[in-house]
Amino acid sequence: xxxxxxxxxxxxxxxxxxxxxxxxxxxxxxxxxxxxxxxxxxxxxxxxxxxxxxxxxxxxxxxxxxxxxxxxxxxxxxxxxxxxxxxxxxxxxxxxxxxxxxxxxxxxxxxxxxxxxxxxxxxxxxxxxxxxxxxxxxxxxxxxxxxxxxxxxxxxxxxxxxxxxxxxxxxxxxxxxxxxxxxxxxxxxxxxxxxxxxxxxxxxxxxxxxxxxxxxxxxxxxxxxxxxxxxxxxxxxxxxxxxxxxxxxxxxxxxxxxxxxxxxxxxxxxxxxxxxxxxxxxxxxxxxxxxxxxxxxxxxxxxxxxxxxxxxxxxxxxxxxxxxxxxxxxxxxxxxxxxxxxxxxxxxxxxxxxxxxxxxxxxxxxxxxxxxxxxxxxxxxxxxxxxxxxxxxxxxxxxxxxxxxxxxxxxxxxxxxxxxxxxxxxxxxxxxxxxxxxxxxxxxxxxxxxxxxxxxxxxxxxxxxxxxxxxxxxxxxxxxxxxxxxxxxxxxxxxxxxxxxxxxxxxxxxxxxxxxxxxxxxxxxxxxxxxxxxxxxxxxxxxxxxxxxxxxxxxxxxxxxxxxxxxxxxxxxxxxxxxxxxxxxxxxxxxxxxxx
Amino acid sequence: xxxxxxxxxxxxxxxxxxxxxxxxxxxxxxxxxxxxxxxxxxxxxxxxxxxxxxxxxxxxxxxxxxxxxxxxxxxxxxxxxxxxxxxxxxxxxxxxxxxxxxxxxxxxxxxxxxxxxxxxxxxxxxxxxxxxxxxxxxxxxxxxxxxxxxxxxxxxxxxxxxxxxxxxxxxxxxxxxxxxxxxxxxxxxxxxxxxxxxxxxxxxxxxxxxxxxxxxxxxxxxxxxxxxxxxxxxxxxxxxxxxxxxxxxxxxxxxxxxxxxxxxxxxxxxxxxxxxxxxxxxxxxxxxxxxxxxxxxxxxxxxxxxxxxxxxxxxxxxxxxxxxxxxxxxxxxxxxxxxxxxxxxxxxxxxxxxxxxxxxxxxxxxxxxxxxxxxxxxx
Numbered sequence: 020x021x022x023x024x025x026x027x028x029x030x031x032x033x034x035x036x037x038x039x040x041x042x043x044x045x046x047x048x049x050x051x052x053x054x055x056x057x058x059x060x061x062x063x064x065x066x067x068x069x070x071x072x073x074x075x076x077x078x079x080x081x082x083x084x085x086x087x088x089x090x091x092x093x094x095x096x097x098x099x100x101x102x103x104x105x106x107x108x109x110x111x112x113x114x115x116x117x118x119x120x121x122x123x124x125x126x127x128x129x130x131x132x133x134x135x136x137x138x139x140x141x142x143x144x145x146x147x148x149x150x151x152x153x154x155x156x157x158x159x160x161x162x163x164x165x166x167x168x169x170x171x172x173x174x175x176x177x178x179x180x181x182x183x184x185x186x187x188x189x190x191x192x193x194x195x196x197x198x199x200x201x202x203x204x205x206x207x208x209x210x211x212x213x214x215x216x217x218x219x220x221x222x223x224x225x226x227x228x229x230x231x232x233x234x235x236x237x238x239x240x241x242x243x244x245x246x247x248x249x250x251x252x253x254x255x256x257x258x259x260x261x262x263x264x265x266x267x268x269x270x271x272x273x274x275x276x277x278x279x280x281x282x283x284x285x286x287x288x289x290x291x292x293x294x295x296x297x298x299x300x301x302x303x304x305x306x307x308x309x310x311x312x313x314x315x316x317x318x319x320x321x322x323x324x325x326x327x328x329x330x331x332x333x334x335x336x337x338x339x340x341x342x343x344x345x346x347x348x349x350x351x352x353x354x355x356x357x358x359x360x361x362x363x364x365x366x367x368x369x370x371x372x373x374x375x376x377x378x379x380x381x382x383x384x385x386x387x388x389x390x391x392x393x394x395x396x397x398x399x400x401x402x403x404x405x406x407x408x409x410x411x412x413x414x415x416x417x418x419x420x421x422x423x424x425x426x427x428x429x430x431x432x433x434x435x436x437x438x439x440x441x442x443x444x445x446x447x448x449x450x451x452x453x454x455x456x457x458x459x460x461x462x463x464x465x466x467x468x469x470x471x472x473x474x475x476x477x478x479x480x481x482x483x484x485x486x487x488x489x490x491x492x493x494x495x496x497x498x499x500x501x502x503x504x505x506x507x508x509x510x511x512x513x514x515x516x517x518x519x520x521x522x523x524x525x526x527x528x529x530x531x532x533x534x535x536x537x538x539x540x541x542x543x544x545x546x547x548x549x550x551x552x553x554x555x556x557x558x559x560x561x562x563x564x565x566x567x568x569x570x571x572x573x574x575x576x577x578x579x580x581x582x583x584x585x586x587x588x589x590x591x592x593x594x595x596x597x598x599x600x601x602x603x604x605x606x607x608x609x610x611x612x613x614x615x
Numbered sequence: 616x617x618x619x620x621x622x623x624x625x626x627x628x629x630x631x632x633x634x635x636x637x638x639x640x641x642x643x644x645x646x647x648x649x650x651x652x653x654x655x656x657x658x659x660x661x662x663x664x665x666x667x668x669x670x671x672x673x674x675x676x677x678x679x680x681x682x683x684x685x686x687x688x689x690x691x692x693x694x695x696x697x698x699x700x701x702x703x704x705x706x707x708x709x710x711x712x713x714x715x716x717x718x719x720x721x722x723x724x725x726x727x728x729x730x731x732x733x734x735x736x737x738x739x740x741x742x743x744x745x746x747x748x749x750x751x752x753x754x755x756x757x758x759x760x761x762x763x764x765x766x767x768x769x770x771x772x773x774x775x776x777x778x779x780x781x782x783x784x785x786x787x788x789x790x791x792x793x794x795x796x797x798x799x800x801x802x803x804x805x806x807x808x809x810x811x812x813x814x815x816x817x818x819x820x821x822x823x824x825x826x827x828x829x830x831x832x833x834x835x836x837x838x839x840x841x842x843x844x845x846x847x848x849x850x851x852x853x854x855x856x857x858x859x860x861x862x863x864x865x866x867x868x869x870x871x872x873x874x875x876x877x878x879x880x881x882x883x884x885x886x887x888x889x890x891x892x893x894x895x896x897x898x899x900x901x902x903x904x905x906x907x908x909x910x911x912x913x914x915x916x917x918x919x920x921x922x923x924x925x926x927x928x929x930x931x932x933x934x935x936x937x938x939x940x941x942x943x944x945x946x947x948x949x950x951x952x953x954x955x956x957x958x959x960x961x962x963x964x965x966x967x968x969x970x971x972x973x974x975x976x977x978x979x980x981x982x983x984x985x986x987x988x989x990x991x992x993x994x
Contacts, residue, residue, distance in 0.1 A: 544962060544963070544966055544968070544985065544988065545966070566985055566988060567833045567834065567837050567984075568813075568833055568836060568837050568840075568984050568985070569984075569985050569986070569987045569988045570813065570857060570983060570984055570985065570986050570987055571815070571857075571986075571987055572812040572813045572814075572815050572857070572858050573812055573815070573858065574857075574873070574874075574933065574936060575683075575870060575873050576627050576872075576873050576879055576881070576886075576887050576888075576889070577627075577629075577642075577643075577885070577886065577887040577896075579873065579887070579889075579894065579929065579933065580887065580894050580896070580919065582932075583925070583928070583929060583932070583994065586932070586987070586990055586991050586994050587994055589991045590991050590992070590994055593991060593992075598955065601962065
């Protein structure tokens with residue numbers, strides 16, 4: 020394969036700007052996929068991804084394209100995740116490319132993630148092809164969008180291609196631009212193998228399937244390869260490309276993108292960022308180390324049925340094979356028993372992991388209130404990291420508590436500015452800068468991470484009728500006046516419901532929380548008192564009255580089967596309850612901590 | 616069809632017709648159109664014949680026969696006699712068999728009930744429901760309080776020595792005082808048996824579908840339950856099942872078959888049976904029931920074979936509906952290895968909702984009121 024005829028590229032965009040639609044078009048246009056057979060947006064292959072309309076994992080597909088110069092090119096499209104929680108995964112995928120197609124919606128203009136993705140692509144030294152999509156929309160303003168591209172991204176807006184991925188308008192020019200503007204990969208196929216792992220997934224038949232970008236050398240089945248970070252060696256079983264399904268090939272060589280299987284059992288054996296080389300003839304230096312994905316949000320995961328603990332552990336292990344971005348370690352809760360403290364990139368990531376565990380492994384789970392990681396300076400002069408409120412030392416042993424802050428960008432039409440500032444104030448945001456861009460403003464805020472991980476994004480979307488966009492990155496730790504808010508059921512604290520909150524918001528939060536719990540905790544044989552407390556001081560209380568009457572009046576010959584089936588269904592519902600002390604607490608009670 | 620295990624079984628015969636459907640009722644009923652009763656009776660006789668021709672039929676003895684509905688008292692007395700004769704011709708009916716007919720007050724006369732008695736009917740269950748003339752029409756009942764009393768007297772005059780009355784509480788517009796008056800009045804009639812049902816809005820009923828105004832608050836319904844329980848005790852009636860009271864010796868033998876998870880046959884549209892480990896149900900729609908039998912087939916529409924776990928679950932949740940409760944060993948079998956359930960059962964005991972005497976466990980009257988909360992766990 021001639022390197023000059025390979026192009027490795029990515030498509031990046033703000034959510035809903037048309038990334039998957041363009042990818043589908045490219046697949047259809049290059050005959051990679053029969054348009055009739057096309058499942059909508061083939062790259063979003065996880066059920067969850069299709070349901071939520073977002074890409075979670077990176078995907079890769081090889082397109083064969085005969086360009087107008089008469090030559091056939093191999094275009095490797097490396098699709099990237101499309102949510103603010105997954106910017107790290109985006110950065111890994113971009114590192115395997117030479118160029119990126121940056122889509123901007125002609126009606127929406129540049130949004131927060133357009134900017135964030137642009138910076139990631141620039142940092143990876145990619146050639147960027149700006150593409151203005153959705154020019155068919157009545158509200159499309161191509162000239163204004165060109166101006167934004169020129170002014171905000173400092174790219175040549177005049178160079179931007181104007182397309183409608185939905186109708187196919189201008190899409191052939193995108194393929195031509197990829198060939199013309201993105202440089203071919205460089206590398207020496209005869210040098211020792213050097214391949215970058217940029218993603219991987221676990222397949223129950225083949226073991227770990229590793230996505231690689233070769234910069235030097237070749238790899239073929241039977242070759243003994245070496246994973247440079249851990250010195251592990253293994254034998255290649257299969258190499259191949261995605262077109263779009265996995266298709267084995269004889270060999271992958273320098274500049275190419277494809278996959279390798281080598282009977283690896285765990286994704287952790289070949290971590291993202293790993294350098295793969297030839298065991299007999301190793302390359303001189305590995306790729307500069309990738310940072311590990313750093314979890315931002317932590318929560319306890321418990322199986323509702325205690326006997327499922329082992330099953331949960333196995334499921335977590337299997338899931339991590341596919342998703343190295345989340346972490347887990349065993350923890351114990353007085354209320355919930357044995358479980359795991361898990362770290363996630365963000366709330367969406369947390370929901371996805373929970374949903375996958377329940378769907379793919381048939382588990383019923385409780386997720387405890389999510390927490391960020393705090394830095395505690397103890398009176399003894401130690402600094403400890405706390406990601407679980409119940410592990411917080413008693414107040415008299417805390418000298419200072421620091422909480423993580425983020426810097427964030429909000430893009431919003433000017434009419435929603437007041438509402439955005441109000442929300443920011445409620446979330447302890449600090450205004451940094453304000454910049455008018457036509458009818459929109461770009462506002463920068465600093466926020467405590469804890470304030471934005473939970474419902475901030477949803478709130479932002481709802482108060483701006485969906486127009487606001489948002490992106491953030493972790494900046495620093497700052498000292499803060501924080502307290503631990505405990506929830507007590509019939510006088511016993513439920514550690515899994517404890518949260519760390521700012522002192523000024525503790526009362527309001529406690530009141531909202533007990534109210535919410537009163538609504539979700541069903542009536543029991545006895546009265547249940549729900550209290551919120553800071554230390555020994557109770558700040559809010561609600562009561563769930565004892566069950567009065569729960570009886571079937573008539574149960575004769577014709578009623579028995581129906582009655583049994585009704586009770587069996589109720590029993591299924593009760594399986595989603597956790598016994599905390601004597602009180603039966605439904606799964607959603609633990610989630611209510613998030614939503615109150 | 617599965618073979619019965621026991622030597623003695625019960626038999627439920629469903630008479631689907633009603634002159635009018637009541638708001639709270641979700642039973643299988645059919646309008647009484649011209650000729651419908653004759654077609655039904657023809658089909659019922661065929662069904663009795665088909666069942667009687669089964670190999671095991673001569674071996675089982677019928678301990679009870681129960682005509683439920685619908686409104687069984689819409690049957691003329693000679694039709695009733697013909698059905699019972701048909702059953703006796705094919706099956707061994709125990710000499711002391713309990714033979715019950717459900718009656719609506721407006722559809723009975725002394726003469727008809729004498730005819731029933733002559734046909735072998737020895738127990739009547741009278742659907743009084745309420746003694747409040749403002750409430751009765753709202754329920755969709757066709758009688759008034761005086762008519763109810765008249766029907767009761769007619770039954771006694773016809774020689775019925777085992778007479779049950781059905782009443783309902785928790786009804787729209789029924790306050791505690793009104794209920795107390797109704798309870799005292801009905802008890803003054805000295806029925807042998809009393810069934811008292813808290814109103815339930817079943818999905819299949821008119822009220823369940825359309826909703827109904829004026830249902831008393833939960834606490835009022837609970838007070839009504841206790842008001843009856845105390846009054847019945849004072850009059851010497853035992854509270855032998857969640858919704859049933861009887862003078863000693865007058866419990867419903869047929870209904871106890873259900874609560875003991877014992878076997879019973881079924882006849883009539885939508886009727887349910889339990890034979891061996893199989894629960895089955897007849898075709899529900901009356902016309903199709905008749906057509907199936909006209910074609911010479913048993914009208915069994917669905918059946919389910921119970922697992923041993925399901926059987927145990929049913930025995931527990933049915934048996935615990937009664938004051939006799941269940942053998943402690945049954946509960947122990949269920950609790951074996953389920954520590955969580957054992958702890959929960961302990962809570963029931965600690966709160967005096969569940970009691971144990973000797974080798975049996977039973978729900979208390981307070982436990983009856985909450986019983987479904989325990990039954991969910993016991994299944």
